[in-house]
């Protein structure tokens with residue numbers, strides 16, 4: 001299949017990019033599984049204009065429908081290989097279909113690092129979270145456990161003291177600036193030096209069992225181990241990811257390689273829907289202009 005713009009990723013960034021590119025009358029293919037978006041299964045309550053928690057799955061479904069109405073071809077598949085072919089790009093899907101595109105938008109999000117302990121997967125979305133800034137509002141007056149060694153964990157622990165009534169921070173070796181650690185301590189975070197053995201609960205998280213043998217009854221577990229981005233495709237396309245695996249873009253969402261754009265969580269923080277959608281608009285517009293030869 002040949003197209004003008006191929007968008008890799010079917011989350012809010014990719015879908016918005018596809019809609020904006022298609023609006024400029026270029027042919028657009030969007031490749032990715034919406035059910036694998038970070039937004040799938042999430043309840044979003046801080047998005048402009050939508051009071052209360054909005055259902056991530058519903059927004060994604062509506063977005064994919066809109067992209068189709070705008071004329072985009074939607075392929076719910078993964079890309080497993082990519083390469084530069086002259087001035088074009090070749091993408092290969094998991095079932096060996098090749099897509100040749102004049103421009104590529106990488107909107108692959110990030111994959112959050114997990115603890116790999118019993119209970120983590122089954123209780124994800126039922127008290128296990130990877131994003132304190134996203135889910136803090138659901139834990140007003142409750143008890144939470146933050147897990148992690150780095151700045152991300154310290155900042156999340158301090159943030160949670162403004163919502164939860166009791167905040168534990170479980171760490172192995174602190175690798176965060178003294179300043180942020182002191183802020184967490186001064187805010188009343190109870191620090192525990194241990195690892196997590198398992199997360200326990202039936203319908204929702206009820207407790208965590210520590211490697212030191214203790215049990216902490218809790219309503220939520222925030223796993224804040226930092227994140228590894230899915231930037232491998234970028235490397236295939238000669239875009240060098242940054243140290244943290246994110247992809248550097250300019251204010252037009254252009255990477256250092258002509259014709260390759262990126263948007264959303266894969267380009268860095270804050271990992272939020274509002275930013276993903278905003279960058280998607282910019283990336284889609286820039287890619288369409290690139291294909292049409294529009295110069296600034």
Ligand SMILES: Cc1cc2nc3c(=O)[nH]c(=O)nc-3n(C[C@H](O)[C@H](O)[C@H](O)COP(=O)(O)OP(=O)(O)OC[C@H]3O[C@@H](n4cnc5c(N)ncnc54)[C@H](O)[C@@H]3O)c2cc1C
Pocket residue numbers: 008009010011012013014031032033034035036037038039040041042043044045046047077078079080107108109110129130131133134135230233263264265266270271272273274276
């Ligand atoms: C539990 C939870 C709660 C959250 N709550 C909030 C909140 O309240 N407010 C808020 O603003 N944000 C929240 N977020 C964050 C928000 O969901 C993300 O910032 C947003 O989804 C990022 O959009 P994105 O399009 O960049 O990436 P994603 O939504 O992660 O989408 C990435 C897409 O790329 C696809 N992909 C990856 N690799 C490939 C490949 N090789 N080939 C094809 N496709 C690929 C994936 O399948 C997916 O479709 C939350 C996240 C989580 C996990």
